[in-house]
Amino acid sequence: MIGVSGTLVRGGTSKCWLFDITDVHGRGASLEDVLLAAFGSQDHSQIDGVGGATSTTSKAAIISHSYESGVDIDYTFAQVGVGVNEVEWGSNCGNCGTAVGLYAVQSGLVRPRGEQTTVRMRNTNTGSRIDAVVDTPGGRFTPSGNATIPGVASPGVAVGLEFLDPVGSTTDALLPSGAAVDDFTLSEGAAHATLVDAGAPAALFDAEALGLTGAETVAEFGAALPSLLGLRHRAGVHMGLAAPGGPVSHAVPKFGVVGAPRDYTATDGTRIAAADYDISVRMASMHAPHPAIGLTSTVAVAAAATVQGSTVHAHAKARDGEIRLGTPAGVVSARLVLDGERLTGVRLNRSARVIARADIFVPRAERVPVALP
């Protein structure tokens, strides 16, 4: 048994356990083994650990000072397995980035400066630069605030998140296949997707060609999802993320469907009118329907909106510098920062809250379970 200090922070619609690098390195076990045992990943219920047994509540980030000029904090995101002893390191998580921004101010890693404090972050999984702009009224850290976001009833501290130079962080290109739209033949007809790399690599399929609208409930999209995962695999290979026939990571490409705005009912029962948003989006996360949308996927959709003829561009209402995504949890807005035609940033409004500070007791991996008589 070893003790590991960690901080539980809600960032947007995720719960993330944040660890200072000095608290988890050199503990006589690999970082991966420490996370899996701490979260209780062996059980689907994560009943023997601090994990929350869903993809949005089984997340961690390891945080350190950055030695890079102009960067305050490095963080490494870990998607910790649920019912499987595996950690995915292949992608970033913007919600955890939001949590890291608040934590950096709380823990003194970054000193508050004025009414809002910018935390300059590097995500080490993808190399992405992200700024978190944390509300610090009166030049001080506050643990709680009044900011709310779609998908979370409880308020928190307002955190603006800007993905800097989000294009091509994995494949060096906005459109890894070189095309605005790629066609995938099906047994009947064809599916059309824009394969985009911004925030994270993402495959954004036209909903209509798949018999969907993009405005499904979480349950409806969940029912359709199993038959669509083959398309995700083919898109991953086509983007160069995997060899033909080889395995494609659970984390990337992000996968979803987009469609024209239409009236729908959000998960909390709110009626949302077609006029109130610009594009319908339903995303998957770890092969399950996402209850809202991941932030890196939001960046990908925003970037695809700048591409003439993309699946997003084809359906999205034209607007100036902002795109509003209709998700199951409600409408999420993204602000586009452009240098001429080039997308140099995507800004999102988020909230975060520090939930708990804990000493986690981590069982050693070498124990051999023995059944009770």
Next chain:
Amino acid sequence: MIGVSGTLVRGGTSKCWLFDITDVHGRGASLEDVLLAAFGSQDHSQIDGVGGATSTTSKAAIISHSYESGVDIDYTFAQVGVGVNEVEWGSNCGNCGTAVGLYAVQSGLVRPRGEQTTVRMRNTNTGSRIDAVVDTPGGRFTPSGNATIPGVASPGVAVGLEFLDPVGSTTDALLPSGAAVDDFTLSEGAAHATLVDAGAPAALFDAEALGLTGAETVAEFGAALPSLLGLRHRAGVHMGLAAPGGPVSHAVPKFGVVGAPRDYTATDGTRIAAADYDISVRMASMHAPHPAIGLTSTVAVAAAATVQGSTVHAHAKARDGEIRLGTPAGVVSARLVLDGERLTGVRLNRSARVIARADIFVPRAERVPVALP
């Protein structure tokens, strides 16, 4: 924002947050408000708190020294709402009692005595006396162990749990209605239940009369459950737990179906033969199918087995002093302690593990959320 110290302990198949009474009383907010805010109960996902968003992971207990002679510890169990700002105080939870036993030794409330240390507990919700017998090899507290139980892959410290004088703790009678079996008319035919009060008040329906077997998967029993909740309500009224037409607590009566042993597949894929257990049981918890069985329900089933002609007695294989329950998670054994015909105790083998010690940051209830622009 207030800070509250708590300890997260797995007890059996539940995760429980345990609080010393001095850490949660007199904090400028009611205990109920503190728990609801700490757990993030406002959201169905409990995304803004330490709750796990399921009935087995949204539990707390408040612990104090007992002033009663022959009792070491008093604990009060709280079933904290998920997506609803309500705490149920109406029942005990044996799994949390298991956690409390381990915590009492860890925290020094009870000093280890020899290879096994008995923690004498009073559950204040029901008045029940329970002994937890905690493995303390070499006369010392150990944070981990090799004991496993059905429904949890991870091992923990062996804890034996004995419910003392479990009969009639709520209604003063083993059979509150006075009958071994009560009949409830349905639109077609009738349902038969044994209404028993031991461990907790429980309504144990004969599965067959409801078109079930008692050996359903969790999903199958979950599909049948909505149509059965009317029977639970009628049983609660018949036991005197509510006025006719009045509301029945979500917590009690415990509700389930029993049937003859038959081969079935447990949730983890293990095949279980009819010969390996004595009675099939499928229970509900907070209106959802229980993944295994609650311990107070286990006591109720064991007590019903001692009643000639009960729904359990009718199906259970006759055995001497032990009954093995076939649950979705596997086989759970209970040992009966009898004084002549009178049931004086029920003993269960459990395991527990201390997961984390935390300072939880609890938002104050008076904050008014304001939506972000």
